[in-house]
Amino acid sequence: MEPLDNKTALITGARGGLGTFVTRTFLAAGASVAGVSRSIQQADFPDPRFAAVPGELSSREAAQALADRVARRFGRIDVLVHLVGGFAGGAPVGETDDATLERMLDLNLRSAFHILRAVIPLMRAAGSGRIVAIGSRAAVEPQPFIAAYSASKAALVSLMRSVAMENKDRGVTANVILPGTMDTPANRAADPNADFAKWIDPQQVANLSLWLSSEAASQVTGAVIPVYGKDL
Numbered sequence: 195m196e197p198l199d200n201k202t203a204l205i206t207g208a209r210g211g212l213g214t215f216v217t218r219t220f221l222a223a224g225a226s227v228a229g230v231s232r233s234i235q236q237a238d239f240p241d242p243r244f245a246a247v248p249g250e251l252s253s254r255e256a257a258q259a260l261a262d263r264v265a266r267r268f269g270r271i272d273v274l275v276h277l278v279g280g281f282a283g284g285a286p287v288g289e290t291d292d293a294t295l296e297r298m299l300d301l302n303l304r305s306a307f308h309i310l311r312a313v314i315p316l317m318r319a320a321g322s323g324r325i326v327a328i329g330s331r332a333a334v335e336p337q338p339f340i341a342a343y344s345a346s347k348a349a350l351v352s353l354m355r356s357v358a359m360e361n362k363d364r365g366v367t368a369n370v371i372l373p374g375t376m377d378t379p380a381n382r383a384a385d386p387n388a389d390f391a392k393w394i395d396p397q398q399v400a401n402l403s404l405w406l407s408s409e410a411a412s413q414v415t416g417a418v419i420p421v422y423g424k425d426l
């Protein structure tokens with residue numbers, strides 16, 4: 195018996211640097227996985243319990259359409275792991291342009307708002323559900339020159355805390371993981387001289403996401419969990 199046998203997980207950002215680990219981990223744990231991203235393909239995860247659901251989360255309507263497709267195909271959504279997000283930095287607040295601010299809010303806050311509004315009613319109706327979102331260390335420890343990113347991730351944490359409180363009466367948990375810099379191919383390419391040993395292993399974040407999505411974590415909600423490794 196695996197922890198997510200007979201469960202359906204909707205994973206957004208499923209083919210990203212972290213999403214690849216999370217998707218593989220959830221499939222190995224017995225879940226059926228609907229993997230969402232704009233470019234995702236069935237061949238990305240050759241597993242009979244994987245369904246590629248190409249699409250985007252930039253509007254309420256688009257997110258609703260995705261959730262409807264997943265619910266029609268699997269009949270239920272037990273778990274939402276929301277990994278879509280993005281980074282921008284390099285300028286002080288006074289020189290950050292509107293496009294950067296909007297992009298950070300779209301990727302890190304609005305995408306979550308849109309998919310949460312589509313999924314929460316299904317979970318409430320079912321009387322159970324697990325929601326995990328990925329914030330960032332910067333949400334609680336802002337640094338110079340990444341204000342739009344930090345603020346958008348802080349807003350995500352606030353949103354998830356609200357979701358946890360609003361849905362604790364219906365067996366729906368909502369938790370946020372705050373990773374430090376993860377050891378992903380994109381980060382290695384962007385910073386080839388960094389000490390990769392200090393970075394967070396995405397598998398550890400995937401393992402924590404799995405545990406938060408399991409029956410074992412039914413009383414864990416509203417948590418904001420740092421994963422900082424040796425860089426604590």
Ligand SMILES: NC(=O)c1ccc[n+]([C@@H]2O[C@H](COP(=O)([O-])OP(=O)(O)OC[C@H]3O[C@@H](n4cnc5c(N)ncnc54)[C@H](OP(=O)(O)O)[C@@H]3O)[C@@H](O)[C@H]2O)c1
Pocket residue numbers: 206207208209210211212213230231232233234249250251252277278279280281301305328329330331372373374375376377378380381
């Ligand atoms: N990497 C790090 O060191 C780090 C540290 C702290 C927190 N985080 C957070 O962890 C999460 C995952 O990071 P990552 O490094 O795995 O990111 P990533 O490699 O850039 O993956 C992002 C994923 O989201 C999808 N995506 C982007 N915009 C989308 C949209 N509008 N609609 C649907 N899908 C969209 C992308 O696929 P498509 O291009 O196919 O759409 C991709 O699968 C993010 O929230 C990030 O902010 C990352």
